Amino acid sequence: MAILYPKGGPVKNESYTAEPTVYYALARQLSDDFVVIHSIPWLAQVAKEVDGRNVPTGEIDFLILHQTLGILALEVKGGKIHYEHNMAVLPNGDRFDPVAQVRRGIHGLSRWIFNASGSDISYRFGYGVVFPQSMVKGRVLPPALIDTTGEKPQSICFDQQDLSIIGNQVMMLMHYWQIALGNHPLSPTTLHTIVKLLLPDPDLTPTWVERIELTKQHHLLLTAQQSMRLQQIAKHPRFVLTGRSGTGKTLLAIEYARRLVSQDKRVLFLVYNVALTTAIKKELRDLHRWDPQQRPGVVVRNYHELCRFAALKLGRASEQEKGKRWYTTLAHQAFHDAIQNNLMGSYDALIIDEGQVFHKDWLTDLQQWFTSKPLLICCDETQSFSYEHKTSAEEIAHIINAPSPFTLTYNMRSPRPIFDRLEQVITSHYEQQSQRDDEQDTLQERANPDALEELHKAIKQLQTDHIPPEHIMVIYWKTSPTYRDGFEKLVGQTISVYKCRGIEAPVVIIWPYIDTIDDITWACAYSRATSRCIAIYKPITFLKHYDEYQFAKVLASGTPRLSQWIHQRKEQERQQQELREAHKKETQELRALWPSPSWQIVAFENIALQWSYSWQAWYLPKQSTQIETLLWAMHVAITSPYDVYAEVQGYGIGYLPGYRYIRKFLSSTKANKITQEDFAIGWCKTCQSWSRGQIVSMSHDSIWSCSDCSHITTQTPSYSDTNEQGGKLNLLRSAQQIVMQDSTVFSIALSDWAELHSEQQRFVEEHCQNTEESLNWVGRIITATEILALTPGSLVETAIIHRLSWDGIPWLATAITEEQWLDALVLGMRLWARYKAVRRKSKGVYEVLSLGPIDAEPTKGYV
Ligand SMILES: [Zn+2]
Missing domain, CATH: 3.40.50.300 (P-loop containing nucleotide triphosphate hydrolases)
Structure with a gap:
């Protein structure tokens, strides 16, 4: 099938059958190395619109192109034709010369192609005529229908009978012309260029830049509705105009301002928003003047600019410095007072945009300022933000004695x-x-x-x-x-x-x-x-x-994908919520079971230790401060051969309310580093006990996972003897040892700590996070308690604290070197200097400062 242009082909109807018949016959019978273009005038019109070049005026019904056979133009004439004196005659009497027509056409076209291709393509076309509804075979033909350019005379005419073999006939005629005209084969490039010249492929879609420009021109013209309103405004000196955003209120207000100025009026154009002030100023820049001579023109101001002007006139310019109070009360007060004192100048008319956010009091003052002068207020109640004051269009109309608000309903701005x-x-x-x-x-x-x-x-x-x-x-x-x-x-x-x-x-x-x-x-x-x-x-x-x-x-x-996603997420959320609810209920029930029945509580005057048989470790409940809990836990870890779990505040990742958070302190003889590990306690259904575990994930189907299930203790319980009585006795003795052994650095720190009042304790807790280096941590607490016991202005020396503590706590010498202890105290003093509890005077000497309002931010670059 030939390559056809236009693709769809001509549409047949009663009076138009000849060309469609030929089009479809050529389409069917020519192979795809032929290009068939139907109706050149149609093309010519497009070509002219697009590039404005001179285009052929002749009319060619079909142009057939082939690489080796060249180019053939066909003129199609429908109807039953007879010839009279070398002229074709239609049944209605119309006379014409089809050969002359097609020859004019091809001359025009080949010349145009020559010019359009920049004198590149010079090619001679063959031609022929088709009478699809007439018979010519066996008749004596007029000379015009026989070409004699070639060696043998050649009929250039096809009739109704030829239609079934027109493909073949066309090829023969093209072959004839190729020889008769002495044409070379067309190169693929030339063929392509000719087709492109005849059938340019312009994209007529406007670009975004063009569309923006068109929109600008279009929506800046007043609509009939706007023009009508403008006429009404001229009749009513007081007018309230309302309408959604994009209905052209501002545009109309600007146009009204122009009209007033053309009537020699001096206009005040008042808005609320600063950016809008700038935009309107720009729009009216030719008329905008702040002019003491009172010449006609427009002054564009936002409300607070006007208030500042009022304050200036009243000599209260400094009030503007007062920030929030300026905006809530002082600005309007100045505005009000300046109007009462006649200091605001004189205008002939007032236009307000964004009237919905003007407070009723402001409008009342403006009404007084502009008594009996034209006043237009534009507003839109849907355009006030939640934090803004809102005045309705009706309220505005009432305040300024205007008729009921007029509404604009045609949206101009929004696509x-x-x-x-x-x-x-x-x-x-x-x-x-x-x-x-x-x-x-x-x-x-x-x-x-x-x-x-x-x-x-x-x-x-x-x-x-x-x-x-x-x-x-x-x-x-x-x-x-x-x-x-x-x-x-x-x-x-x-x-x-x-x-x-x-x-x-x-x-x-x-x-x-x-x-x-x-x-x-x-x-x-x-x-x-x-x-x-x-x-x-x-x-x-x-x-x-x-x-x-x-x-x-x-x-x-x-958006189906979005709604599907929302549905899924909502379902997930619902499931998680259910899980959380179930968990909450469960923990509430379980809380009643605390502590484990198998745990033994050993209570003393100042500490309640518990022993867990299953964990083979001490359990220390939360003390009144976190530092106390930790100091106690370290004391127990150092003095007892068993690990200790201290109940601590849970926070950060993995924290979930309802769980108990514990920190494990490994039993240790090394005072400078006590190994610590965090757990959350949960009730394990498998272990049937309170177990150590971790918060896993909120989206996981189990929130808490037990760590005790995985390792089974094979250790023989030390305190649970076969003799229950004996076991309890051992436990009590061991606990007593811990509590009586009160000479570790941790227990000394504990008693120092107890001397501080709660505000001081809060300060230390806030700035003294627990560290892996337990000795450094306790060094901070000891230095803090020393400092805080002194009055501001006193001097404190690291060396003295060191000497006193080293001598006073013999236990220290059994656990660490003297140098390690000094380092811990030096670091402690530096920390408190950083948090401004002390100020460094000279090496190792610090002055105690009044803590006053505590500065949470440490000063950078401390010594
Ligand atoms: Zn378990």
């Missing part, structure tokens, strides 16, 4: 998909209409856990679409994106959603906040885009706010 999305999310009680075409590619909403990657992808796409950075606005909520690799240079501005109200940009990218999606705020961001909006979401946001916000619901329901 249709954005408009539709906002309609879905924030329903209105009146019908709104979009004036824009439904261009689906103007809104893209993408969910990606890696939001930054998605943002960079979006920016790259915009770059590919040749959208200049100044057209691109990135809107964030709470935290601005941290661009990488210079991406920030590819966007015009990155702005908080709270600062972008009223302003717009051709392209908006919305940057997600991790765990919130608020409808009003997000709608504000969406509606900033005039040509294109790319909203980026984190999937987790949908999970958290699915039931709370329309945006989450609407977007998820329109």
Whole structure:
């Protein structure tokens, strides 16, 4: 089958059958090394539109191209034809010369190809005529239908009978012309070039840059509705205009300002948002003047700028320094007072945009300032953020004595998909209409856990679409994106959603906040885009706010993959919640079983030790401070041949409320390093006891895993003799030994510790984290208790503490060297110097400071 252009082919109808018949006959009968182009005038028109070059005016019904056979033009004439005096005549009497027509056509076309190819392609075309509804065979033909250029006369005419063999006939005719015209074969490149010249493939889709430009021109024209409102405004000196974002309130207000100025009026244009002030100033820059001569013009100000001016006039400029109070009370007070004292200057008219966030009191003052002068207030109640004061359009109308608010309902700014999305999310009680075409590619909403990657992808796409950075606005909520690799240079501005109200940009990218999606705020961001909006979401946001916000619901329901993901995650969450509930119930029940029935409690006046037969170790319950617990535990580890488990505060990774957290201290004779290990105690159903284990994972089907199941103790229990009585006695003796042996550095530290009052203890606990090096740790506590016992201003010497403790605690000499102990104390003093409990005076000499308000941040670079 031949390669055909146009692909679809002509469509047959009652009065148009001849060319379609020939088209399909050629299509069927010519092989794929033939190119058949139907209807050159159609092509010519396209070619002219695209490149404006001079195009042939002749009409060629078919052009057939082949590499070796050259080019043939065919003229097709339907209807029953007869010839009269060398002219073809149709039944309706029309007379014409088909051969002359086709010859004119090919001359025009070959000349055009020669020019269009830059004088590169000069080729002579063969030609022929087809009468698909007439019979010529066996008739005497007029001379025009016989060519005599070649060696033998050749008929150049095909009739109805030829249609079934037209492929063959065409090939023969082309062969004839090739010889008669002395044509060389066409090279593949030349053939391709000719086809490209005749059939350019222009992409007529407007580029994004063109679309942005068109949008700009389009939406800056006033709609009929806006023009009508403008006329109404002229009739009512007081006017309140309301409408959703994108309905053109600001545009109309600007136009109104222009009209007033053209009537020699001096206009004050008042807004709330700083960015919007700048945008309007720019829009009205030709009319904007802050002019003492009172010439006509527009002064654009935001409310707080005006308040600052008022404060200046009243001589209260310094009040602006007062931060929050300035914004809550002082600014308005100054504004109010300046108006009362007639200090604010004089204007002929007032226009307010964003009226919904103007407080009633401000409006009352403005009403007084502009008594009997024209006043237009634009507002939109859907555009006030949760933290802002809101005044309704009706309230505004009431304050300024205006008729009921007028509503704009035609959205000009937002592309249709954005408009539709906002309609879905924030329903209105009146019908709104979009004036824009439904261009689906103007809104893209993408969910990606890696939001930054998605943002960079979006920016790259915009770059590919040749959208200049100044057209691109990135809107964030709470935290601005941290661009990488210079991406920030590819966007015009990155702005908080709270600062972008009223302003717009051709392209908006919305940057997600991790765990919130608020409808009003997000709608504000969406509606900033005039040509294109790319909203980026984190999937987790949908999970958290699915039931709370329309945006989450609407977007998820329109995205099967997302809603499926949400469903799965919700199910997982539900299961985890069940697991947590079950666990909570279980631990509550088990708590009643604490301590294990098999544990033996040995209580003394100041310490309650327990003995676990199954663990073959001491268990030390939580003391009143963590430091006490740890000091006791180390004391027991040093004085007893058994390990000790001390109950500690659980925190950090793996912490789950409801468990007991314990730290194991290995029985040791080395005082400088006592091996420690953390566990969580849980009730093990396998062991049927309180067991040592670890918090595994929240998503795991078991939260806590027992470590005791895995190793079975083969050790003979030491304290559980066959003689129960004897066992208990041994236990008591052993415990007594521990408690009576009160001369370790840990027990000395314990008694020092008890001397400190609770605030001092808190300070030490806060800054003295337990370390693997138990001796260094206790060195910190001993130095701290020494320092804190002294009054501020006293001097304290490391050497003296060292001497006193080394001499006073003989146990030290049995456990470590004197040098090791000195090192521990030196490190301790340095720590307290760092936390400003002492100040270094000279080597080893420190002055005790008043702790006062404790500075939690250590000073850097201590000695
Ligand atoms: Zn177990």
